[in-house]
Amino acid sequence: MPQALSTQLNRIAEMARRHPNFQFGTLAHLINAEAMEKAFRSLQKNAAAGVDGVTAEEYGKDLNTNLTNLHERMKQGRYRAQPLRRVYIEKEDGKQRPLSIPALEDKIAQKAVTSILEQIYEADFLPCSFGYRPGRGAHDALDAIQRSLVFGGFNYVLDADIKNYFGTIVRNELMQMLQRRVTDKDLLQLIGKWINCGVVDDGQFLMDENGVYQGSVISPILANVYLHEVLDAWIERDVKPRMRGTIALFRYADDILLCFQHLEDAERVHDVLIKRLARFGLELSPEKTKLIEFGPKALLQAEQQGKGTETFNFLGFTHVCSRTRKGKFTVKVRTMSKRLGRALKKVGAWCRDNRHWSVKDQCSHLCLVLRGHYNYYGRISNFRALNKFYRGVKRLWHKWLSRRHRGNSMPWDTYISLLKRYPLLTPYIVKKW
Numbered sequence: 001m002p003q004a005l006s007t008q009l010n011r012i013a014e015m016a017r018r019h020p021n022f023q024f025g026t027l028a029h030l031i032n033a034e035a036m037e038k039a040f041r042s043l044q045k046n047a048a049a050g051v052d053g054v055t056a057e058e059y060g061k062d063l064n065t066n067l068t069n070l071h072e073r074m075k076q077g078r079y080r081a082q083p084l085r086r087v088y089i090e091k092e093d094g095k096q097r098p099l100s101i102p103a104l105e106d107k108i109a110q111k112a113v114t115s116i117l118e119q120i121y122e123a124d125f126l127p128c129s130f131g132y133r134p135g136r137g138a139h140d141a142l143d144a145i146q147r148s149l150v151f152g153g154f155n156y157v158l159d160a161d162i163k164n165y166f167g168t169i170v171r172n173e174l175m176q177m178l179q180r181r182v183t184d185k186d187l188l189q190l191i192g193k194w195i196n197c198g199v200v201d202d203g204q205f206l207m208d209e210n211g212v213y214q215g216s217v218i219s220p221i222l223a224n225v226y227l228h229e230v231l232d233a234w235i236e237r238d239v240k241p242r243m244r245g246t247i248a249l250f251r252y253a254d255d256i257l258l259c260f261q262h263l264e265d266a267e268r269v270h271d272v273l274i275k276r277l278a279r280f281g282l283e284l285s286p287e288k289t290k291l292i293e294f295g296p297k298a299l300l301q302a303e304q305q306g307k308g309t310e311t312f313n314f315l316g317f318t319h320v321c322s323r324t325r326k327g328k329f330t331v332k333v334r335t336m337s338k339r340l341g342r343a344l345k346k347v348g349a350w351c352r353d354n355r356h357w358s359v360k361d362q363c364s365h366l367c368l369v370l371r372g373h374y375n376y377y378g379r380i381s382n383f384r385a386l387n388k389f390y391r392g393v394k395r396l397w398h399k400w401l402s403r404r405h406r407g408n409s410m411p412w413d414t415y416i417s418l419l420k421r422y423p424l425l426t427p428y429i430v431k432k433w
Contacts, residue, residue: 004034005030005032005034005035005038008030009030009115009116009119009326010026010119011287012027012030012119012120013119013120013122013123014120016119016120016122016123016124016181018122019055020123022181022229023179023180023181023182023183024120024181024182024183024184025067025183025184025405026114026184027186027187028184028186028187028190028265030112030116031069031071031074031109031112031113031116032071033068033077034065035112035115036067036070036071036108036109036112037063037067038112038115039107039108039109039111039112040056040059040060040063040067040108040111042111043056043107043111043217044056045057045060046275046332047101047107048085048087048101049085049101049103050084050085050101050102050103050104050106050107051082051083051084051085051103051106051200051397052082052103052104054103054104054105055104055111059104059105063387066105067108068360070105070108070109073366074109074190077257078226079109079190079193081102081106081193081194081197082103082105082106082191082197082198083198083199083200083205083257084100084101084103084166084198084199084200084215085100085101085104085199085215086098086100086101086199086200086201086202086206087099087101087215089102098167098201098311099214099215099216100199100213100214100215100216101215102139102194102213102215102216106194106197106217107217109190110194110216110217111217113187113190113191113218113283114217114218114221115221116187117182117221117225118134118221120181120182121221121224121225121228122134122180124228125224125228125232126228126232126233126236128232128235128236128248128249128250128251128294129224129227129232129251129252130144130188130223130233130250130251130252131220131251131253131255132220132221132222132223132224132253133224133254133315138252138315138316138376139379139431141250141314141315142250142314142315142317142333142431143269143431144250145250145257145259145269145314145331146320146331146333148248148250148259149259149294149295149319149331150249150329150330150331150333152246152259153246153261153295154246154248154259154261154293154294154295155260155261155262155296155297155298156259156260156261156266156291156292156293156294156295157257157258157259157260157270157291157292157294157295157312158257158259158260158263158266158270158273158289158290158291159256159257159260159288159289159290159291159292159312159313159314160253160256160257160258160273160284160288160289161256161283161284161285161288162256162277162282162283162284163283163284163285165223165227165253165254165282166211166212166213166214166223166254167208167210167211167214168210168211168281168282168283169209169210169211169212169222169223169226169281169282170280170281171195171196171209171210171211171212171257173226173280173281174195174212174222174225174226175188175191175192177225177226177229178191178222178225190433191218191222194213194216194218195211195212195213195218195222200211200255203301210281215225220253223253223254224253225290226280227251227253227254229252230255230276230277230280230282231249231276231277232251234248234276234306235247235249235258236249239269239272243260243262243265243269244261244262244264244265245257245260245261245262245265246260246261247260247261247265247269250314255314255315256329257312257314260426263293266291267291269292284328286296290312292310292311292312293309293310293317294309294310294311294321295321295329296321296329296388298310298321299321299322299323299329299333300421302321309321313336316336316339316376316377317334317336317337317377317382318333318334318336318337319331319332319333320332320333320334322381332381332382333379334381334382334384334385335377335382335385335386335388335389340385340388340389340392343373343389344389344392344393344396347366347369347392347393347396348396348399348400350365350369351366351396351397351399351400351401352400353392355400355401355403355404356404357358359401359418359422360422362397362401363422363423366393366397366424366425367424367425369393370389370390370393371425371427373386373389374386374425374427374428374430375430377389377426378428378429378430378431379430379432380429380431380432380433382429383427383429386427388426389427389428390424390425390426390427394419394424395423397424398410398412398415401415403417
């Protein structure tokens, strides 16, 4: 009787943990019918369709037949990756971020392969990496950063961002990195198809020399493999032993934070980091990279001079040197002003476009928005920013309710009475120290 997929994946994970240099040569057989169905079930069913226009709902009407057909084509080498559909979303700086949407069958196949790669690389990835990893997330990174800055004796922070990271990964280098752990030709061939399939942008087919497509299911783990080799392992293996004092790395995808005890270490690493990244086709974003003094010494000096300390932004939060009620050094966070403004702008646009919905339905939707905001930004020192968002939503809802009927603006007293019947969700803290 064939072993269950979960059992086989667990064996791979155990092998990867026990043998850091082992190369996996037989993996493609794990992309079976069970893996395909599991991959399909895990996908978001309301996600946008790819170039072929096939939705999960349509595909699921005859799921077994469709998955069997996909599996046979992959086994026989007849599977072809379709080009991705390019869309654009607005970034915080007003620029457009390109996202590439795979066809549904490509998503299913990529998810099945990602599940295999995760078993191998979770044994290799270091604790400093938090993005796109099972069981780890942004709040784990924020917790680790706060602990290190408060108790680690650090005095300087290098906040770095890689310019167009997903789009500048050198594909040949990436494939060589993968081959250090994975030698299964069929699996490597699949990955090669997905990173070289091209995109359709406004009806035009485009092919890039380098990069992995942001939006593809397989791209996050490939991006992590690349920076694990380029940055994480390099810092641990080559940089830390050469430092005068202690340093710590925190990485969430391509957002990088390095903490240092001594300024000379920080300056040396900043200079050599630029050269290290350039060797692998990567470049730091000058406008998003800065070295600042941050820690107990910086706060004490600022207090003596009667001024504030420098701050840095990471994962949507502005980090600030502060003190507890007992006068001890601590790090507090608040929602980045750009993130707060963007969130309120989005709420205002929704209220404008949907102001003729029933008041009950509008209230339900806005409470969902508020809950999502609180669940991410609800950290112990951020209540003031949460309350600012809540008051902003309340003000915007009143503004657009007042415009439901021309010439009949809703008095504030009437609105307050309406809120008693349809209350908006008030701020709450999710993540404590």
